[in-house]
Amino acid sequence: MLRGQAEDVNPAAGRPRPPTDADTDTDTAVDTNTAVDTNTAILGRLADACGLAGDEGEVRTILRETLAGLVDEISTDTMGNLVCRKGSGPLRVMLDAHMDEVGLVVSGYDETGLLRFKESGGLDPRVLPGRSVLVGPRKIPGVIGTQAVHLLDKEEKDKAIPTKELYLDIGARSRDEAAAAAPPGTPVYFSTRFERLSDRVVKGKAFDDRAGCAVLARVLAEADYPGLTILGVFTVQEEVGLRGAQTAAYRLAPDLALVVEATSCADVPGTQPHETVTRLGCGPAITLADANIVVPPGLRGHLRGLAERHGVPYQFRRLTTSGNDAGGIFLQRTGIPTCALSLPCRYLHAPVNLLHLDDLAGTVRLVHLFLESLAKGEVPL
Amino acid sequence: MDIFSELALLSRAASVRGRESGTVELLKRRWGPWLDDVRTGRLGNFVGLRRGTGPEPRPKVMAAAHMDGVGLVVTRVEGGGFLRVTSVGGIDRRLLLGQEVQVQGRRPLTGVIGARPPHLSSPEERTGTVPLEELYVDTGLAESEVKELVPPGSPVLYRQDLVLLRNGRAAGRCLDDAVGLVVLGVALEELARVEHQADFYVVGTVGEEAGRYPGAVTAAYDLWPQIAFAVDVTFGSYPGQNDPTGTYPLGGGPAIGVGPNCHPKLVALLEEQATEAGIPFSREVMPGATGTDAWGIQVVRGAIPTAVLSVPLRYMHTPVETVSLDDIASTGKLLARAVARVDRPAVEGLSCYEDKPRT
Numbered sequence: 092m093l094r095g096q097a098e099d100v101n102p103a104a105g106r107p108r109p110p111t112d113a114d115t116d117t118d119t120a121v122d123t124n125t126a127v128d129t130n131t132a133i134l135g136r137l138a139d140a141c142g143l144a145g146d147e148g149e150v151r152t153i154l155r156e157t158l159a160g161l162v163d164e165i166s167t168d169t170m171g172n173l174v175c176r177k178g179s180g181p182l183r184v185m186l187d188a189h190m191d192e193v194g195l196v197v198s199g200y201d202e203t204g205l206l207r208f209k210e211s212g213g214l215d216p217r218v219l220p221g222r223s224v225l226v227g228p229r230k231i232p233g234v235i236g237t238q239a240v241h242l243l244d245k246e247e248k249d250k251a252i253p254t255k256e257l258y259l260d261i262g263a264r265s266r267d268e269a270a271a272a273a274p275p276g277t278p279v280y281f282s283t284r285f286e287r288l289s290d291r292v293v294k295g296k297a298f299d300d301r302a303g304c305a306v307l308a309r310v311l312a313e314a315d316y317p318g319l320t321i322l323g324v325f326t327v328q329e330e331v332g333l334r335g336a337q338t339a340a341y342r343l344a345p346d347l348a349l350v351v352e353a354t355s356c357a358d359v360p361g362t363q364p365h366e367t368v369t370r371l372g373c374g375p376a377i378t379l380a381d382a383n384i385v386v387p388p389g390l391r392g393h394l395r396g397l398a399e400r401h402g403v404p405y406q407f408r409r410l411t412t413s414g415n416d417a418g419g420i421f422l423q424r425t426g427i428p429t430c431a432l433s434l435p436c437r438y439l440h441a442p443v444n445l446l447h448l449d450d451l452a453g454t455v456r457l458v459h460l461f462l463e464s465l466a467k468g469e470v471p472l
Numbered sequence: 473m474d475i476f477s478e479l480a481l482l483s484r485a486a487s488v489r490g491r492e493s494g495t496v497e498l499l500k501r502r503w504g505p506w507l508d509d510v511r512t513g514r515l516g517n518f519v520g521l522r523r524g525t526g527p528e529p530r531p532k533v534m535a536a537a538h539m540d541g542v543g544l545v546v547t548r549v550e551g552g553g554f555l556r557v558t559s560v561g562g563i564d565r566r567l568l569l570g571q572e573v574q575v576q577g578r579r580p581l582t583g584v585i586g587a588r589p590p591h592l593s594s595p596e597e598r599t600g601t602v603p604l605e606e607l608y609v610d611t612g613l614a615e616s617e618v619k620e621l622v623p624p625g626s627p628v629l630y631r632q633d634l635v636l637l638r639n640g641r642a643a644g645r646c647l648d649d650a651v652g653l654v655v656l657g658v659a660l661e662e663l664a665r666v667e668h669q670a671d672f673y674v675v676g677t678v679g680e681e682a683g684r685y686p687g688a689v690t691a692a693y694d695l696w697p698q699i700a701f702a703v704d705v706t707f708g709s710y711p712g713q714n715d716p717t718g719t720y721p722l723g724g725g726p727a728i729g730v731g732p733n734c735h736p737k738l739v740a741l742l743e744e745q746a747t748e749a750g751i752p753f754s755r756e757v758m759p760g761a762t763g764t765d766a767w768g769i770q771v772v773r774g775a776i777p778t779a780v781l782s783v784p785l786r787y788m789h790t791p792v793e794t795v796s797l798d799d800i801a802s803t804g805k806l807l808a809r810a811v812a813r814v815d816r817p818a819v820e821g822l823s824c825y826e827d828k829p830r831t
Contacts, residue, residue: 201711215590215598221567221790223635223643232635234643234794236787239707240564241763242714249601252566258710260786260794262637264723272638282635283572288582292612294572360554360608361588368591413591437610441570443584445612 130451131293133157134305135285138295141225143211143278144331147171147190149228150301154190154308154325161312162323172339173325175311180318184465185345185427186310186458187336187416188303188352189329192296193440195224195279197259200270204263206233208279209254212330216254218441226261227277233261281442291372291448298444300329300415302434302451303351310458316466326416333383333419340420340427347390347428347472349461351454352415353446354408354433367409369435372447374404375454378431380411383418389471390430397460403453408433428472432457473661475797476642478502478654480634486646487576488560488627489540489679492516496539499653499676506660507674513694517687518676522660526669531819533811534673534697535659536688536765537652537704538680541645542789544628546575546609553615554608555583557628561681564789565601571791573609574631577622582631583611630791640797641722647793649680651783651800652703658804663811670814673697677765680704685768692772698819699738699777701807702766706756706782708794720754720784722796726803729780731758733766737822738779738810745809751802756782777822781807 142150151173155165164176173190193212200206206226210216220237235257240248259279263269285295295301304325311323322343328334340348358370369376377394378386398405408431421429434454437445464470481502485494496518500510509521518539524530542561550556555575568585575581586609587602609628611618634644656674663672673695677687692700706727709719720727728734728742746753758780761767766778783803786794 203711205710215569217566217598217601218570221564221571221630221787221792223632223792232637232643234635234637234787234792236710236792236794237564237567237790238710238713239788240562240566241788242707242718244714249565251599251601256712258712260637260641260643260710262639262641262794264639268638286582288612289614289617294582294584294612355589355591357589357592358552359586359588359610360550360552360556361606362592366592410591438570438584438586438589440590443570443572445584445610 130305130309130448130455131287133308134293134302134451135295137301137304138285138297141280142191143194143196144191144328146278147327150190150304151325154304157308158311168339168342170335170338171327172335174339174343175323177311177314177321177323178316178319180320182318182465183320183322183345184462185322185324185340185343185348185420186307187324187326187348187350187420188307189300189326189335189416190304191328191330192299193330194281197273197275197277197279200266202266204265204269206259206261206269206273208259213440215441217251219254219257220252222442223282224259225280225282226273231261231272233259235259283443293446293448295444296442298436298446299353299439302353302436302446306351306451306454306458309455314462316462318466319462321462329416333416336416336419337423340423344424345427348420349458350415350417350420350429350431351458352431352433353436353439355410355439356435356437359437365409369406369408369433371435371437372449373406374450375457376406376408376433376435378408378417378433381418382412382414384421384429386430387428390428393470394430394457394461397464398457401460403457405457473658475654475800476636478657479642479647479650482650482653483634483644483646486541486650487629488543488545489682491576491627492539492678495676503657503660503674506664513691515686515690516678517691519691520674522663522672524668524670524672526815531670531814531816532673532695532697533670533814534675534692534695534700535656535807536675536677536691536700536702536769537656538649538687538765539653539676540679540681541629541648542681546622546624546626546628548624549615549619549622550608551615553613553618554610555618555622556608559604562789565604567790568607569602572631573628575609575611575622576627576629579621581611581613581621583609586610632791637794641794642797643792643794645791645793647785647795648705648788651705651785651795654800655703655783655804655807658801659807659811662805662808666812668812670811672811680765685765688765689768689772692769692776696773697776698822699814700766700769701779701781702764702769703781703807704764705785705788707788708784708786710786720756722784722786723798724754724784725752725799726806727754727756727782727784729756729758729762729782732760733758733762733770734779735777735822738777741810741813742779742781742806745813746806749805749809751806
């Protein structure tokens, strides 16, 4: 159960934390761990689930089951977006996280039974060779192999292999066998399993944007803000062009929207400090602008002010390229004020992602604070 | 023998050269029941003996498969706890980026291989591989913890469980040469059911991937067998290969090497036994160095007749090396049949070259 956890504040270790209503005589360490465990459990389930753009059913099912009875209304639309409404106040707030992940799609076969594939969403093809994958809804194991390094010409050894030259091997021995096992259009997922690497860092696939889904699920389960209609939207097809968010925002016509995303985190060797985009474990990243939108200064300033007043570690997303569902939402109807919070995620759009649980907890906390202040009428719109 | 689970155990136990002791311990447990004697060589080889029933002095047959796999080792811990690495053996640089790895430190850690992220690199950079010295391993742990747990020299291997594909094929890490070791296990199991004259030495060798075959040559010197087989993997065929003639189909049975490293009478013995048993096989043309333990063994002491028996394997030196489990079974059976045919006259015949005059 997500509801009823006493404590979701989890500031960066060692930082003083201002008192909250939940701070009574309970042991903080225990409460913090409970919150982390709750977050971890839902994130793990969502990350291990599989869904490419247009194929979000498994993720949708988990979210629907998780939130049944914890929100006032759950519905789907023709695109496949999952809309969870909580409250029926006059101010309509859309919270957005997308369900789809990047992966591959079966596109053809050769006579020996090997499969060809295309990319779904933006991938660096250099992460594909030598990879184990899961094929289709039954998750048949497969591998993406390469010609043995011994047999390569010298110049080939340091050349990235383009996706169109790669094959997927499920062990099939003929074209017909391969096509029957994985018809054209069959999705292919990375086989990475969710695991904790340490107290605070977890490994898995698809944290973009299952981490956002986990944040939203937890916030929706706990939210109780009279005055607000919270429209939690788990969107489809973000990775192929912010498709689901656009139509959902049009249909729901919110007064404002908050997107919860995962973003690049390049705080690693070989990068300059100004190139890191975000730093792991330093809190949710507030978007100033991205490839599509400039966040209204009042909204982003408000988020920053909340974080500072309540001692929630935060950072700014230090990149102006790339984008998320915010770019699909803000242009709907006569314009929808939209802001975004991003969870730093190392190795985004690659098969193995790393995420810091303090960032997850901090994002949950900041979204709650945002909703609370909206309910109090404090947000400049 | 459940070949998949044997292969899974050996794949999991694998490490780089110099770190073969986990495999040695595993082989002691797995093969113990079929062996009359087990010891460890001075360089770390596993040496097991299954005695034959022939009169003394019995011929000695050795079969070798190497225990080391390709991988990386930690060279230093960077600020932030990132590990810098170098390669051991012929690593394929094209597939390191984004791989999940197992750091064999004071306790096993999970990590991921990273580099300067793609959004910061130019399109030209992305058409090439990232130089090994620019890659790092990220374990997600704090620097102090990493320094304590991961001394320089710790091996880093791909983290990949063995997976079963369709048609009895399996994919995983270090199947080069876990496959060869399973073949030796199958042969031992077979020989436990039939009478064999010769003493059969099964050897897990160290350091094959580094070249010079240190494990193989020292074991061959020590045991001084009359016959030695190297059991390794060869290139499984798949489309788009530069030279498809040097590759062998998965499911097509073992590849029997022919060439200067392969004694003609042993080749004949293997081919005759395969034919008799209805085991399909290919002939692998090896005009020079075979890149197997046999290359080292052949010239030990006053020469040892050698042969090379290989299981076809796709995607060599990747985390998803792929083989047919049937090929492992049939290669093991063939090896056992060949060993069972060795007696004193057969061994004496190996130095007789009755060359016919050419006309």
